[in-house]
Structure formats: C-alpha cells, structure tokens
Amino acid sequence: MGRVIAMRVLGSVGAVFGATVLAFMIMRVLPGNPARLILGPLATSQAVTALNHHIGLDQPLYTQYWRYISDFFQGNWGYSYSDGASVRKLIGERAPATIELALFSFVITMLAAVGLALLSTYRHRPITDRIVRGASYLGFGTPPFFLALLLLIVFFSTLHILPGPEGRLGVQAAAPAAVTRMYTIDALLAGELGTFWEALKHLILPGLALGISSFSFLVRLLRANLLEVSREPFITVARGKGLRRWTAFRRHALPNAFLPTLTAGGLVLGEFLAGSVLIERVFNWPGVGSLVFDAIVKQDYAIVQTFILLSAVMFVLVNLAVDLLYAVIDPRVRIPTVATA
Amino acid sequence: MGPGTLSIGEDVAAARPGGPPGPDRTSLSVRGGQALRAVLADRKLAVPLGVLALMVLFAIFMPIFWSHGPDKQDLINSLGSPSASHPLGTDQLGRDVLARVATGARISLVVATLVTLAGAIVGGLIGLFAGTLGGASDGVVMRVMDAILAFPPLILAMAVTVGLGIGLDTAAIGVSLVSVPWYARLLRSEALRIRSLPFIEAAHAMGATRGRIIARHVVPHMLPVLFIQMAAAFGYAVLALAGLSFVGLGAQVPTPEWGAMITEGLSYSLTGQWWISICPGVALLITVTAASMLSDRMRDLLDPRGQYARL
Numbered sequence A: 001m002g003r004v005i006a007m008r009v010l011g012s013v014g015a016v017f018g019a020t021v022l023a024f025m026i027m028r029v030l031p032g033n034p035a036r037l038i039l040g041p042l043a044t045s046q047a048v049t050a051l052n053h054h055i056g057l058d059q060p061l062y063t064q065y066w067r068y069i070s071d072f073f074q075g076n077w078g079y080s081y082s083d084g085a086s087v088r089k090l091i092g093e094r095a096p097a098t099i100e101l102a103l104f105s106f107v108i109t110m111l112a113a114v115g116l117a118l119l120s121t122y123r124h125r126p127i128t129d130r131i132v133r134g135a136s137y138l139g140f141g142t143p144p145f146f147l148a149l150l151l152l153i154v155f156f157s158t159l160h161i162l163p164g165p166e167g168r169l170g171v172q173a174a175a176p177a178a179v180t181r182m183y184t185i186d187a188l189l190a191g192e193l194g195t196f197w198e199a200l201k202h203l204i205l206p207g208l209a210l211g212i213s214s215f216s217f218l219v220r221l222l223r224a225n226l227l228e229v230s231r232e233p234f235i236t237v238a239r240g241k242g243l244r245r246w247t248a249f250r251r252h253a254l255p256n257a258f259l260p261t262l263t264a265g266g267l268v269l270g271e272f273l274a275g276s277v278l279i280e281r282v283f284n285w286p287g288v289g290s291l292v293f294d295a296i297v298k299q300d301y302a303i304v305q306t307f308i309l310l311s312a313v314m315f316v317l318v319n320l321a322v323d324l325l326y327a328v329i330d331p332r333v334r335i336p337t338v339a340t341a
Numbered sequence B: 001m002g003p004g005t006l007s008i009g010e011d012v013a014a015a016r017p018g019g020p021p022g023p024d025r026t027s028l029s030v031r032g033g034q035a036l037r038a039v040l041a042d043r044k045l046a047v048p049l050g051v052l053a054l055m056v057l058f059a060i061f062m063p064i065f066w067s068h069g070p071d072k073q074d075l076i077n078s079l080g081s082p083s084a085s086h087p088l089g090t091d092q093l094g095r096d097v098l099a100r101v102a103t104g105a106r107i108s109l110v111v112a113t114l115v116t117l118a119g120a121i122v123g124g125l126i127g128l129f130a131g132t133l134g135g136a137s138d139g140v141v142m143r144v145m146d147a148i149l150a151f152p153p154l155i156l157a158m159a160v161t162v163g164l165g166i167g168l169d170t171a172a173i174g175v176s177l178v179s180v181p182w183y184a185r186l187l188r189s190e191a192l193r194i195r196s197l198p199f200i201e202a203a204h205a206m207g208a209t210r211g212r213i214i215a216r217h218v219v220p221h222m223l224p225v226l227f228i229q230m231a232a233a234f235g236y237a238v239l240a241l242a243g244l245s246f247v248g249l250g251a252q253v254p255t256p257e258w259g260a261m262i263t264e265g266l267s268y269s270l271t272g273q274w275w276i277s278i279c280p281g282v283a284l285l286i287t288v289t290a291a292s293m294l295s296d297r298m299r300d301l302l303d304p305r306g307q308y309a310r311l
Helices: A002-029 A034-039 A045-054 A061-073 A087-121 A126-141 A144-158 A183-190 A193-230 A233-240 A245-279 A288-297 A301-329 A331-340 B003-015 B025-041 B043-065 B097-133 B135-149 B153-164 B168-195 B198-205 B210-246 B258-269 B275-302
Strands: none
Touching (some): A034 A045, A087 A126, A087 A301, A126 A193, A126 B210, A144 B258, A193 A245, A245 B153, A245 B210, B025 B043, B097 B168, B135 B168, B210 B258, B258 B275
C-alpha cells in the first residue's frame, strides 16, 4: 500500500513537472516577445531590451524556467499589467465567489445526477430512462455559456422569478459580515436569513449553467453503473434474503455504483475551472473566471498565466486525491496491491 | 524460424496466386447497399447522421442561395425581429442572422473537421508507434502525453491560444493539441492488445515483415476505435472552438463564428432581441448533440467487445 501511494505521488509530481514545462514553453518560448507585449507596439527597442533584462528574459532557458517555477510555488505571481495590483491579491479577492458558486453547483449537480440515475434504473420504465438519456445528450451538447443565456432569458427576462446578471447580491442588499466571504454561509452565520435567501437566489442560474456538462457526464456514468450493479448476484441474494427493493438498492447497489463516479472528480473540477471562465462573465459574477475573462480581453497575461498554471496543479492534485481515496474506500483496489507489495 | 514454417507460407501463397484473400470484389456494391440499408434501419445511427448531413448541406448551399450576405450591414433595419425577409431576424448592425449562422456553420464544420483530422493523425501515429515499437520511445512519448493531460482540456487550449496569439487558427491548434493524447493513449492500448493476438503471431510466423504486419493487420483493426474517438472529438472540437471564440480567444468579432456571435448578441438578449444569440446557439447545440449521439451509437456497434455482429 505504502509503495503504491509513493509511486502514485511520484507520478503526480512528474505530471506537475511536465505540465509546468509545457506551460513554460507555451507561454515563454513560443510567442512573440512578452516585453513587447507589456510595453506595447510604440515602445523603443531600448525600452524592450531593458525590460527583457529586468524580467530576466535574456537569461538561458533553464534559468528562466527555474525562476518561473520557483516564483510560482512561492506565490510570487507577478503584477497585473493593466492595473498594477498583485495577481495573488486579485485572485485571492475573487476566489471565494468562485468557490461558493462551484460548491453550490457541485451539490445540485450531484443531487440531480443521483436522483435522475435512480429514477431511470430503479424501476425499468423505458420512458423515464429515455427522457433521462435524452437529457444527458442534450446537456452534453449544450455549451454552458449558451445554457446560461437561455436560463437568463427564461427565468429573468420572461418569467421574472430569478435575479438577472447582477452578480452575487441585488443592488440594495449589503454583503454579510465577512467570515468565509461566501455570502450564503456568512449570512447564515450572521443569522441574516433575508440575505441568505437573496444570495441563494443569485446562485441558482449560474450554478445550473456551470454544472450542466458535469451533470450529463455523471448521470450517464451513474446510470450505467447502477444497471450493471443491479444485475450482480449479490443484489439477487440480498433480495432473496427478504430485503425490500429500495433497501437493497440503497444499501448494496448505490454505494457500489457510486464508487466509480469518484474517478470523475478530476473531470468535474476541470469542467468547473474552464466553465467559470465561460459563464461568470454572463452573470457578472465577480469571481476568478470573470477576472480571467477580462484579463484575456485586456491581454493582461500575468493573470491568465497564473490561472492556467494554478488550474493544472489543482487538476493533478485532485486526480491524485481521487486515486488515493479510491484505494482507501474500495478494498478491491487495495488488496491485490498489498498482495503484490 | 525453421524451414517448416517457411514452406507452409509458400504453400499458402501458391494455393492463392492472387495474394491474400481479400473481399469479394464483385459484390462490393451489393454490400454497400446492404450497409446503407442497415444504417437507415438503425434509427439511433440514422438520426444523428441525417442531422449532421443536413447541417453540412445547410453550410454548403445556404450561403450560395441566400440573397443576404453575412457581413452586409443594414443599419436602418438593425435589431429586426424574425420576418419573411429575415427569417432569423437581424443583429445590431442589421446583418442577416440566417446568413451569419449559415456562414458560421461553414466555419465551425470545416475547422472542427480539420482539428479532428489533425488530432487523429498526430495522436494516432504517436499511439501506433508507441504501442508497436515500445521501449524508451514509448516511455518518453507517453510522459509528454501525461503532461498534456495534466491540464483541464479547455484551459490548455486557452493557454496555447494566449501563447501563440489570439485567433481562430491558433484556437484550432490548441484544440488539436488537447485531443492528441486521447488518440495516443487509446490507440497505444489498442496496438498493445492487437499485438498480442494469435493472428499477429501467425503472420509473423509466415514471414511477414514488421511494417507489413503493422500496415495490414494492426492498423485495420484499430480503425473502429479511431472512428468512434473521432466522432466524439469532432463534437468536442465544435464546442471548444465556440467556447474559445466566446471568451474572445478564437474567431474575432466580425467573423460570423457561432461562439463569437453569441458573445456579440449577449447584451441584446435580455432586452428582447434574443434571436441574435439564440440562433447560433441552437445550431451549435444541434451539431454537438448529433456528434455525441453518433459517437455513442458507433461505440455500441463497432466496439469489438460489444455487438459488432449486428451491423
């Protein structure tokens, strides 16, 4: 077991190394001159040379890589070219909004996926199954930013039941006292139910749009797993011993069907990271995604670079965590490795 | 290899002077007809294929026969709702949305096809050689693939686009790069699987060279898996290119690309002029959904461990 973990951790370190080299090559080696990019087309060549020297672009590549990577892991993420603020401060300020949205979206995505997968497999009704499968196809084919727009048109401009693209709270509402800086949680901590409800209403539409692609993936995976597990002999045995259908499902089928979905953890995180860039702007959500979106528009590459590298590191770490967790939860993964170790 | 095996090989070659037994050529057209009927009888295959075919026809012929050009501005009739002369309305500059969606179909379908082919060729070759050659080159190449897979797909495509300079061409390079390891990994494991099958050993025993075994025996058996992956990757390419254009990394604003059109119409959507963004969005949705349904059905039919016999 220990050896397997060590190998897996080493593999992840390798993946992070590979990813940083790749990011470094894409960002620093391939393009035109970053100094020219910062100074603009009208800058003199002396100014470009001076800035090149100042940011170390005249150093050999391995020195540049070392600086790039040590700066990144020490949290020196540079300064935004457009407003001079430190990138770490900007991302830190925006992170709670994005995390709150992602957590909310994850919860409703999971609930919907489990619920619908159960609905389509619990009793073998072809119609519900077909609807669920159709929904997953549609969900897969719907670009999240397009769904965001559709939701706004239906629930905001037509039905007027949910707030429009005004960010995390309405204009009149004041943010609750900052503890976690996630408004729903802070509002509950402060006992302001009105603010909580307001924050929750603002979360619904972006949460749905952010979760759509993960939902269609998860519901398909869960449905296939449930169908497979419910045909296993141990379910027949459980039913034969007199367990009611629902109990057999809940106690024996669901946990087993649920396990493989863990492996989708990395995929879901990837969808959320990219999705935040795509949809936060639509809702004027003041998170990291819209920060990156604006940075792309303003060609403010310090922010974009940091976001890309951060995403890769988080992606690798989540995939690692998923693998390790899987080994802890599922003895079938663990026992053979113990036998071979 | 002993002389016995060689003589068996010669015997087989002598018995069939026309070379190895191929498909019966006289019945090819009959078989083609049968295949077409089989496809049409399978609704889950025929519907997405038909939808994609319609989309291709729409992309080819609509811009030719439609009187409005995609870039022709008509400021007096700007933001016009759908009508007889503009079935999908006009945008903020009075450009015909139908013409723009049709031109956008050309852009999306062509670029996504190129992206799919590029990814399949590069990734497929990498997977094929990693799987058949093995050894150190396999290890090195697969570590590079792991580095690419260490990024969330769309984020890596964004990185490439930012690095190479914003545009539809660099966005296409980014999406192709993202898809390379999918093919490489898949085809490598397929090559490894096929390589260990008995008929490869038989071919080897009959004196076939490595190149011949790869070209005549390994590659044809990899094709079904490759096609399934290509259908899925095509849908992803359409979606990813639109996403990149939507955030401003792909096609730039006057280009009638679906993602860029949705961005352009965004601010008008909530004030009642929904058609500017919704029409390209629906086209996008139809294309991607059809591609993903097609790849799913192909997986059911072509997967050697599935129900291949049915077709």
